[in-house]
Amino acid sequence: MFNILTQINKNFECDIAFEKLKKYKDLLKTWNSKFNLTAITDDEEIIKKHFYDSLIFSSYIDLINQSILDIGSGAGFPGIVIKIFFPNTNLVLLESNNKKVLFLKEVIKELDLKNIIVINERAEEYTKNNIECFDIVISRAVAQLNILLELGVQALKIDGYFIALKGKNYDLEIKQLNKKEKELGLLFDKKQIVEDNHLGLRANLFYKKFKKTSSLYPRSYNKIKNKPIGD
Ligand SMILES: C[S@@+](CC[C@H](N)C(=O)[O-])C[C@H]1O[C@@H](n2cnc3c(N)ncnc32)[C@H](O)[C@@H]1O
Numbered sequence: 001m002f003n004i005l006t007q008i009n010k011n012f013e014c015d016i017a018f019e020k021l022k023k024y025k026d027l028l029k030t031w032n033s034k035f036n037l038t039a040i041t042d043d044e045e046i047i048k049k050h051f052y053d054s055l056i057f058s059s060y061i062d063l064i065n066q067s068i069l070d071i072g073s074g075a076g077f078p079g080i081v082i083k084i085f086f087p088n089t090n091l092v093l094l095e096s097n098n099k100k101v102l103f104l105k106e107v108i109k110e111l112d113l114k115n116i117i118v119i120n121e122r123a124e125e126y127t128k129n130n131i132e133c134f135d136i137v138i139s140r141a142v143a144q145l146n147i148l149l150e151l152g153v154q155a156l157k158i159d160g161y162f163i164a165l166k167g168k169n170y171d172l173e174i175k176q177l178n179k180k181e182k183e184l185g186l187l188f189d190k191k192q193i194v195e196d197n198h199l200g201l202r203a204n205l206f207y208k209k210f211k212k213t214s215s216l217y218p219r220s221y222n223k224i225k226n227k228p229i230g231d
Pocket residue numbers: 071072073074075076077078094095096097100121122123124139140141142151
């Protein structure tokens with residue numbers, strides 16, 4: 001059922017991981033009827049559009065022993081899936097929605113995942129108080145790049161990677177930044193483009209932190225939203 005994942009990495013062929021993934025999928029479907037966690041409910045679609053999509057980036061970066069912050073984890077993408085396949089990572093799932101936080105905690109308990117916690121807070125508050133704590137900050141489908149990078153950059157260590165999992169409009173989002181990511185202490189490093197019949201175009205963008213981020217960032221959410229960097 002999960003064989004498609006071995007296209008990303010043949011080491012993903014592991015009974016324990018697949019067992020956890022199956023449990024996760026079942027929990028997602030059960031809780032979805034109460035909490036409306038995802039519009040994707042078909043088994044094959046969950047595997048491709050959530051599980052597979054959450055792992056594509058992992059072929060471009062070494063995740064062993066890395067501390068990772070997943071901003072706006074929602075129902076656990078990509079954070080929970082990363083944890084299942086890379087058990088020796090340290091994961092923080094950051095999510096502002098209470099119901100999603102309850103679900104994430106239930107998944108962690110039921111799948112018996114270790115070194116992973118859920119924080120019920122907004123990213124712009126959390127990152128202000130957790131400066132340079134993570135090797136990797138990652139996020140999928142939370143905000144446009146010119147907002148997202150400011151929300152998360154303070155929490156990233158120097159030389160760490162900010163990875164934004166994006167779709168077909170990634171080019172426009174990069175243009176909107178007007179190269180102002182440098183002001184945050186980030187440099188565009190590389191991109192991974194994958195085109196697929198079911199997923200469409202996926203663009204995983206890797207930014208590297210080259211210097212400390214000014215304490216001016218992140219600004220309040222209203223300021224970020226009304227005047228994103230690069231505007
Ligand atoms: C569209 S969902 C995407 C969820 C998941 N990353 C995925 O790809 O399926 C966006 C999630 O980000 C959360 N979110 C939005 N802004 C946030 C913020 N500033 N801090 C923390 N979470 C946030 C929302 O509550 C929501 O669960």
